[in-house]
Amino acid sequence: MTGPTLYLPPPVALNGEVAVPSDIQSVVGSLRFDVRARVAEASVTVTLRLEGHAGWPVFDLRQDIDTASFDGAGLPLEALRHHDMGAGHDARMRAVEVDCDAGSRHRLDLRYRLGAPGATGARPVEWLDDGVAWDLWMSDLEPGRYLEMWVPANLCHDQLYIELHVEVAGSSRPHVLLANASVEEVEPGRRWLVSYPPHYTSLSPLLVLVPADQVVVHRQEVAAFGPGGSVTVAALADAGIGVDSAAADATAWLSYFAARYGPWAHGDHFMAVIWGAERGMEYDGATTASPAALEHEVFHSWFGRGVKPARASDGWIDEAMATWATASRRAGGGRYGxxxxxxxxxxxxxxxxxxxxxxxxxxxxxxxxRLLAGLADMAGGAAQFRSALADWYRQYKNRAATSEDLERHMSRWCGRDLGPWWGRYVYGRS
Ligand SMILES: [Zn+2]
Structure with missing residues (x-):
């Protein structure tokens, strides 16, 4: 899919060859969870196009691959190895070790079983008594923790069409699949066709699969999203909060953020999956969260997934803003410092x-x-700084933004060149 090529990383020389960024256009496949055998099998087809350089196309998948083919011909697994691209082993990428022309299009077919993803902090599929619980559970904090944990994907700048057939077999319990996508229930409680919007990137998709008896799903219309607009809140058994209360909180924050920062950017729907666990994550117009983190995660639908980081290294912006605007005591200065x-x-x-x-x-x-509290002081106070955030959202909504974009934007609101502050407090120069 087309994406902002501006933010592509450069080609990398590897053993006399060149690994080049690829534009992944689609990832289409099936995931079959066999509860009795406790095996999840994946079969996925990737279509990709090389960007402006010839060489080995780069992608990532943090699973052990069983079989592969490239443009219809079998490919030895040694030709799909991970390589350190210069940013360290944790940030490794796979390269298809086949010379490809600049601008050429290709098809990569992979089969594998879902194990624990090879990335720090990742969790495996959870096999239950006669059931399965699975959550993409992404994280910004460690490399390789977006979609590439489970299916092939690119760095987070690239828009790609994702379509997954998901099946639960070998279980007598019906399951529920929750996703910020179009979900067609092909066989009730057992098989779904999940299609994500084509502007999604590797950090966009939410998917949670659980036995139906472990979750209460509540859906209500929300006027703020226009006619037919709705909010879905799903509370897992350990959520520690009623689904109605969680939905009331979520809709209140949705209204407040829309009024203060600007209109909702994710169509006519919001989804939250609430659980008791500390772990949580923001997705496009959706979140998984504990009740205590829900406000922070809803905020990310504006800052983080409404305005997206152009590169993974711009992800600090969203956490700085979410902490500044929603934290109670955790961070220095607290809310609105x-x-x-x-x-x-x-x-x-x-x-x-x-x-x-x-x-x-x-x-x-x-x-x-802390940096944002300093900028708020320079901009004339917290109320003025919230207007600066609203202006940032207005300008970059449904787009990607860099750390340099934020420096320019805030320099205008603070009435001074913020270069020295960015140098010290963003790029770590003493
Ligand atoms: Zn956050």
Whole structure:
């Protein structure tokens, strides 16, 4: 799919060959969960096009591949190895070790069984008594923690069409599949066809699969989304909050953020899956969250998935903004901080410099929020700074933005060149 080619990382020389960024156009496949055998089998077809260079096309998949073919011919697994692109082993990518012409189109077919993804903190498919629980559970904090954990995908700049047939077999329990996608229930409780919108990237899709007796699903119309607009809230058994209460909280925040920062950017629907676990994540117009994190995650539908990071290394922006605008006590300054920031506080590296870097540093929450509190002070206070965020959203909604874009934007709102502040508190220069 077309994407903002501006943010492509450069080709990388590998053993005398050149690995080049590819434009992944579609990822179409089937995932079959055999509960009795406790095996999940994946069969996926990727169509891709080389960008402006000839060489080995790059993608990622953090699963062990069983068989592969490229343009219809069998491919040895050694020809799909991971390589360090210069940003470290954790940020490794696979290259198809076949010389391809610039601009050429190709098809890659892969078969594999879903194991624990090869990425820090990733969780495997959870096999239950006569059932299965599975969640894409992505994270910005570690490389390789987007869609590529489960199916082949690109870096997060690339828009790709994702279509998955999902089947639960060998179980007497009906299951529920939740996704921020068009979901056709092919066989009730057992088989679904999930089609994500073609503007999604590897950090967009939510998918949760659970036994139906483990979840309560509540759907209500929401006027803020226009006629037919709705919110779906699903509460898992351990959520610790009633589904009606969670839906009331979610719709209140949706209304508030829309009023303060600008109109909803994700069609006519919002989805939240609520559970008791600490882990949670933002997706396009959707979230998985604990009740305590719900406000933070709903905010990300504006900042993070409404305005998306252009590169993984721009992901700090969303966490800094979400912390500044929704935190209670966790972060320095708390919610809506406005506090003088000179050039004498400890430097912070929030935007990793390598073009193949793929993570958001953990300092982004506290140090990023501290930076924004400093900007709020320069801009004339917290209310003025919320207007600066609304203006940022208005300009970049449904687009991707870089750390440099934010520097330019905030320099205007703060009435000064923020270069020295970006140097010290974004790029970590002392
Ligand atoms: Zn967040």
């Amino acid at each position: 406005a506090e003088r920031l000179g050039l004498d506080e400890p430097p912070a590296l929030l935007c990793p410099p390598h073009p193949w870097a793929r993570h958001t540093p953990r300092e982004s929450y506290v140090a990023g929020s």
